Amino acid sequence: MNDATETLLGSLDPEVAERLVSRRGAVGDLGRKVGLAAIASAPVMLGVMARSAFAQGSSLPQSIIDVLNFALTLEYLESSFYVAGLAAPGLIPSANLTVFQQISKHETAHVAYLQQALGSSAVAKPTFDFTAGGTFADVLTNPATFMAVAQAFEDTGVRAYKGQAGNLQSNGAILTVALQIHSVEARHASEVRRIRGQKGWITGAQTDIAAAAANYAGEDNTTQAGVNVAAIVSYNAGTEAFDEPLTKDQVLALVTPFITG
Amino acid sequence: MSRTDLTGEPAPLTPELDFLGKVASATSRRTFLKWAGVTIGVAAVAGAGACSSDDNMTTPPPTGTDLGSGDVGLLNYAYALEQLEAAFYTQVVANPYTGMTSAETTMLTDIRDHEVTHRDFLKAALGGSAIGALSVNFTSINFTSRASVLGAAKTFEDLGVSAYNGAAKLFSISTNGTTYLGLAGKIVSVEARHAAAIRDVLNPLSADFAGDDVVDSNGLDVVNTPSTVLNSTHAGAYVTTKITYSNLPNGGTQ
Numbered sequence: 001m002n003d004a005t006e007t008l009l010g011s012l013d014p015e016v017a018e019r020l021v022s023r024r025g026a027v028g029d030l031g032r033k034v035g036l037a038a039i040a041s042a043p044v045m046l047g048v049m050a051r052s053a054f055a056q057g058s059s060l061p062q063s064i065i066d067v068l069n070f071a072l073t074l075e076y077l078e079s080s081f082y083v084a085g086l087a088a089p090g091l092i093p094s095a096n097l098t099v100f101q102q103i104s105k106h107e108t109a110h111v112a113y114l115q116q117a118l119g120s121s122a123v124a125k126p127t128f129d130f131t132a133g134g135t136f137a138d139v140l141t142n143p144a145t146f147m148a149v150a151q152a153f154e155d156t157g158v159r160a161y162k163g164q165a166g167n168l169q170s171n172g173a174i175l176t177v178a179l180q181i182h183s184v185e186a187r188h189a190s191e192v193r194r195i196r197g198q199k200g201w202i203t204g205a206q207t208d209i210a211a212a213a214a215n216y217a218g219e220d221n222t223t224q225a226g227v228n229v230a231a232i233v234s235y236n237a238g239t240e241a242f243d244e245p246l247t248k249d250q251v252l253a254l255v256t257p258f259i260t261g
Numbered sequence: 262m263s264r265t266d267l268t269g270e271p272a273p274l275t276p277e278l279d280f281l282g283k284v285a286s287a288t289s290r291r292t293f294l295k296w297a298g299v300t301i302g303v304a305a306v307a308g309a310g311a312c313s314s315d316d317n318m319t320t321p322p323p324t325g326t327d328l329g330s331g332d333v334g335l336l337n338y339a340y341a342l343e344q345l346e347a348a349f350y351t352q353v354v355a356n357p358y359t360g361m362t363s364a365e366t367t368m369l370t371d372i373r374d375h376e377v378t379h380r381d382f383l384k385a386a387l388g389g390s391a392i393g394a395l396s397v398n399f400t401s402i403n404f405t406s407r408a409s410v411l412g413a414a415k416t417f418e419d420l421g422v423s424a425y426n427g428a429a430k431l432f433s434i435s436t437n438g439t440t441y442l443g444l445a446g447k448i449v450s451v452e453a454r455h456a457a458a459i460r461d462v463l464n465p466l467s468a469d470f471a472g473d474d475v476v477d478s479n480g481l482d483v484v485n486t487p488s489t490v491l492n493s494t495h496a497g498a499y500v501t502t503k504i505t506y507s508n509l510p511n512g513g514t515q
Contacts, residue, residue, distance in 0.1 A: 106476060109480030110479075162443075179429050183425075200458040200461075224386075233378050243446075
């Protein structure tokens with residue numbers, strides 16, 4: 001189809017140029033012929049647009065590229081983690097395979113989507129150490145450790161996207177996509193937490209994962225827009241009902257131990 | 262019942278909880294409705310058959326509410342949805358379906374408390390700009406049926422996620438607008454946690470918690486405009502108050 005389009009446009013050019021000079025009626029012909037070309041290539045364009053609602057690549061402002069590359073880095077971490085987990089023999093209990101396959105599918109899709117959006121501006125995938133320098137030494141052999149790290153990644157991913165929303169306001173399409181990823185990460189977080197015997201939501205700044213306590217710091221905030229939300233129903237409800245953001249620097253500090261290069 | 266009954270500062274919930282425990286034997290429907298925070302459709306309340314003995318059963322004229330414009334309109338939009346969710350879960354917890362397990366009771370009570378918190382937070386944040394209490398009608402939900410209740414819960418949570426996701430880009434680029442966007446972000450992920458939990462209870466350990474019906478092949482969750490969220494096949498199926506959304510940014514249609 002591209003070939004046909006190019007041929008059509010190529011054959012038009014001299015003719016169009018001549019007609020534009022020779023008579024005014026050419027505009028009508030041009031409009032019809034370009035219209036045909038546009039129709040012929042429409043499926044290709046629609047395919048591209050469906051793949052990425054904001055396939056603008058390097059034309060994006062640097063501030064947005066930076067946010068998307070930050071997100072891509074987190075998605076690389078998550079997708080690589082689940083790929084490694086699913087590949088580790090006997091790691092994930094068979095009863096939980098469907099859940100982790102679904103999560104892995106989404107994280108892989110997020111990577112592809114962000115790469116497409118960033119085009120040549122996309123950062124390369126880092127190399128990872130899922131033990132975080134030995135903190136989670138048996139992460140790929142002990143299901144409990146794997147799921148604990150999964151929970152920390154998902155809950156932290158939610159906080160990371162949330163923290164960037166305000167930085168994406170200048171581009172509504174990208175902001176929307178970021179939030180569409182954000183709520184999927186929250187679904188993942190809820191499910192992983194429940195599999196681990198936790199509630200799907202975060203009470204105070206509590207976590208049973210001692211080594212990930214910093215990932216939950218600040219989740220016990222009870223003041224929203226000046227309103228004491230712990231006084232509405234209860235402290236637990238007030239903190240559970242609002243997930244708290246993290247800044248980019250805060251998130252990078254939390255994930256740096258997992259990134260080796 | 263007039264709106265002025267319901268538009269004061271958020272009431273302390275403890276009396277409400279105490280009261281809801283007695284709902285089954287409640288003799289004053291109006292008192293119940295006041296504490297429930299919304300004017301629940303008459304037919305949805307247990308004992309509706311007693312209507313003929315109630316002098317005050319005249320159906321009020323259908324009055325509407327306008328969400329307003331700009332950031333305040335968007336907060337009112339969120340407030341409207343949280344009113345709907347809070348009213349639903351309040352009734353779910355007050356009238357448990359047949360066979361509700363203790364784990365389900367805990368989960369649904371938590372969710373009720375979250376939605377009430379969202380509702381009363383938004384009301385407080387909006388102050389004098391808040392819309393009044395909406396009238397809702399849950400007669401299409403069988404509150405004695407686990408499948409009916411959890412199915413409705415799934416619908417409400419997924420709808421809430423899609424609504425917040427769709428409203429985000431409509432907040433103004435300003436100090437206040439960015440603050441409100443941040444607040445919406447804090448709430449929407451909790452709605453998504455709810456959605457996943459409800460879906461997991463309905464179909465444990467399946468892919469449904471983030472199923473292909475709500476997450477597309479790019480790994481993106483559903484987005485809906487206010488006009489879609491509020492139409493008669495979504496929230497409009499339960500909210501009887503006519504809601505005007507056309508003054509929202511983009512006319513509420515994009």
